[in-house]
Amino acid sequence: MLVVALSSSEQYVAGAYVVFLALVLVYLAIMATKLGRLEREVVELAELAERRDSPKDERVKEPA
Amino acid sequence: MLVAAFTLVLTYAPVDADQGVIQKIFYVHVPMAIVALVGFMAGGVMALMYLRTRDRRWDMRSYVTIHLSIVLAVGVLITGSIWARASWGHWFVWDEPMLVVFLIVFLLYATYQPLRFSIEDPDKQARYASVFAITAGAFVPLCFGAIRMAEATTQTHPQTATMTTSSPASVSLVFLVSLIGMALLFITLCKYEMASKNVTANVRRLRRRLAGDDDQVSATGRSAAPQL
Numbered sequence: 001m002l003v004v005a006l007s008s009s010e011q012y013v014a015g016a017y018v019v020f021l022a023l024v025l026v027y028l029a030i031m032a033t034k035l036g037r038l039e040r041e042v043v044e045l046a047e048l049a050e051r052r053d054s055p056k057d058e059r060v061k062e063p064a
Numbered sequence: 065m066l067v068a069a070f071t072l073v074l075t076y077a078p079v080d081a082d083q084g085v086i087q088k089i090f091y092v093h094v095p096m097a098i099v100a101l102v103g104f105m106a107g108g109v110m111a112l113m114y115l116r117t118r119d120r121r122w123d124m125r126s127y128v129t130i131h132l133s134i135v136l137a138v139g140v141l142i143t144g145s146i147w148a149r150a151s152w153g154h155w156f157v158w159d160e161p162m163l164v165v166f167l168i169v170f171l172l173y174a175t176y177q178p179l180r181f182s183i184e185d186p187d188k189q190a191r192y193a194s195v196f197a198i199t200a201g202a203f204v205p206l207c208f209g210a211i212r213m214a215e216a217t218t219q220t221h222p223q224t225a226t227m228t229t230s231s232p233a234s235v236s237l238v239f240l241v242s243l244i245g246m247a248l249l250f251i252t253l254c255k256y257e258m259a260s261k262n263v264t265a266n267v268r269r270l271r272r273r274l275a276g277d278d279d280q281v282s283a284t285g286r287s288a289a290p291q292l
Binding site: 007008009010012013015016017019020023024031034035038042044045048052 | 070138142253271
């Protein structure tokens with residue numbers, strides 16, 4: 001394992017950059033969660049649309 | 065761009081003679097602060113466009129811009145505190161105008177989301193939020209202009225203009241790359257969130273239509289986010 005010895009000043013600098021990266025990552029994680037929810041909703045809507053269309057198809061296939 | 069900027073900070077940017085390596089926080093703290101403040105002002109301009117056109121998309125743009133600026137402002141306060149602790153030995157200095165004014169601006173904008181959430185009617189929400197965004201957006205340059213005009217002797221907070229002009233050209237170059245990178249990140253995240261909100265609105269509209277209740281104006285309940 002690579003261990004880098006940082007001085008006190010360097011630790012503060014690293015801390016500031018890590019805070020920035022953490023903020024961006026947390027934001028992206030929240031957005032990814034929302035995207036996942038949206039994806040599930042789209043699947044549900046597709047199923048709903050299929051269910052809505054299927055009785056019509058059956059009616060067409062019925063013999064006169 | 066930001067990766068390039070941070071690589072330059074590590075490899076190319078000189079170590080400050082006065083502050084040492086701690087000065088390198090400047091390349092993340094200041095671009096974030098500038099982009100956040102410009103974002104607050106841009107949010108005000110977009111709110112003004114909403115009031116002029118009554119087009120909900122401008123309200124959405126204003127909301128997303130202010131929302132992301134608040135996220136960046138949190139980063140500014142934390143990185144600023146780290147820099148203050150390393151340089152001055154305190155996490156926050158209450159008699160420093162720059163720090164206090166930034167905190168006031170942040171707290172002012174922290175009330176934006178609760179304000180939106182407290183109003184149920186979407187039209188009223190957009191209108192009130194726009195008035196807030198315009199007023200607060202005008203407050204930002206006034207406050208920071210006043211600090212600039214204040215005597216430099218009353219401040220210990222470093223001034224961006226003096227830090228970039230009195231330092232070697234490499235400092236200005238790395239700062240400029242960081243600033244452009246931060247602005248591009250901000251624009252990308254704005255577009256990302258805007259696209260997400262538009263898709264969510266369309267999915268909800270489609271769901272209502274498939275469920276057969278087209279007349280239902282709002283099936284989502286109360287929300288701070290604008291409803292398209």
